[in-house]
Amino acid sequence: MSYTPAEVSFLMDHHEEIVSLDLALTKASRLKDAEVLKEKFGDFGRAVMELVTARNSGKLPHNWLMDADSAQQATPIGVAAYRMSFLAEQGVHTVHDLTCSIGTEGYNCPFDYFGSDLDESRVRMARYNLSSSKIFRADALTTTTTADVLLADPARRAGGRRITRPGDLVPPLPEVVDKHRGKELAIKCAPGLDFSEWDGLVIVASVDGGVKEACLYTPGLGTGRNAVMIRGEKIDVLDDQETNLPEAGDIGSYLIDPDGAIVRAGLVRHYAAREGLHQIDPRIAYLTGERIPEGTSAFPFIEKVPLKRLKSVLKSYDAGSLEILVRGVEVDPDQLRKKMKLKGKKPFAVIITRIGSQGIALLCQPRVSSSEDNYAT
CATH class of the missing domain: 1.10.10 (Arc Repressor Mutant, subunit A)
Known part of the structure; x- marks a missing residue:
């Protein structure tokens, strides 16, 4: 409230x-x-x-003013910091955040930051949080500004549901673009938004493996698709410039579930090319290879198992616990786990997916993290 x-x-x-x-x-x-x-x-x-x-919640500086909604909706500090660093690299000197809320985007901004919002209470909180007088009350669709870049974060939910169409955002993305035509824009959106028709740059960002947002930049700030993966102090940026992309092939020593930012940005094959991996099926995002990319985790592969035989195979391996991943097949992990009725002592993992037209279970050893033994520099 x-x-x-x-x-x-x-x-x-x-x-x-x-x-x-x-x-x-x-x-x-x-x-x-x-x-x-x-x-x-x-x-x-x-x-x-x-x-x-x-x-x-620990998401924001402990001395900030915030309410439950603004804290939940706030851009993670690491994502906001990367955005401002990116804009600085493009030669930007001033940003006007048209939907500033409590000021997260302005935290440690390396250049001039102006903010506005329709909610007077959030404007007051942003002024307090940023110790700034450059924040005022205004409508995102009527604000006029001379800033180099306008930043906007239209509401991504309506009636408790995520919005997936650009025209359904609040305010609608096409309307934001039209009202500020001629200006460079950076528009934050839900990562599941259909941005296939966007001509400019799209950067999908994740923090510690959780996808947080897609940000749409007008063509003057860049084109193409990027995935930005933030883990602690480390930032990994993947772009779409690689052209020698691998084809799908046989399963190797490890199965890798790429970071969600890579999947959302449509860069699975680009990531595979960079890391010496390949897909197990051209329509499925799981990757495989003989190494685990540094700073990630993977599943040591054991064998393919027909779905109808999974229970008996798990019993033969003395399986007692099971991590389940599903992609491309209609299977509920919780129901599957109950159906398996595991009574053994050993942990395993199973990836339920589709290779070609066939639904299949890929039995694996438990998830392992990269180390000097399983990644190459």
Whole structure:
């Protein structure tokens, strides 16, 4: 639940008291914590509870003002930092964030950052979080600006569901482009958005293996498709410039499930070419080869198993636990695990997928991480 402007002012004025609070913040303690805050802060207790809970997520700087929705919707700090670094490399000197919310994109921005938002409470929080006066209330579709690049993040959900069509975003992506025609744009979207018709650059970003967003850049900022994978301090960027792409082939020593950013960006074969791998089927994203790419994990391959024989094969291997991956086949992993009725002692993994027209189970040893023994530099 968002704050009123009065609640934002209260949270600012009582920053030190709030920081010094000692609350359990567990599911079991939630009612007791709320009672403590109600007694201490009166009608503002709800806002304080929302703030300390949102801060407890650890996604954003611990001293920022935020509510549950803005914290959940916020761009990860690492993704925002990469974007600003990328724009700086393109010669950008000023960015106007048309939907700035609480200011995540402006955190540690290396050049001039201006922000605007329709929500007055979020504007106040952004000013506080960034210690900036360059943030104001405005509609993303009517703002005029002289900034080098306009950044926008249209709402990606409606009625509790993810939006997959550009015209259904709020505001609609075509309308954002039309209203600011002639300006360079960077538009953040859900990674599942159909961006096949976008003429400019699309960068799909993931953090620790979880896909976070696709950002669409107008052609003046670049073209093509990139995948950006952020793991801790390391950033791996994959582009679509490779032309010598491998064909699908036989299964090798390892099976690799590429980072979701690679899959969403349509760069599976490009990644395979870079890492000396190939697909097990031209329509399926699983890769295989004789090495595990540095900084990733994979499954040592054992054998192909017809789906109808999987239960008996697992029993013969004394399987007791099972990691299940599914792609290209309608199988529910939880139901399959129950159906297997595992009673053994050894851990295994199984990839349920399709090779050609045949659904197949690929039995593997448990997931292993790359090391000097299984990747080549």
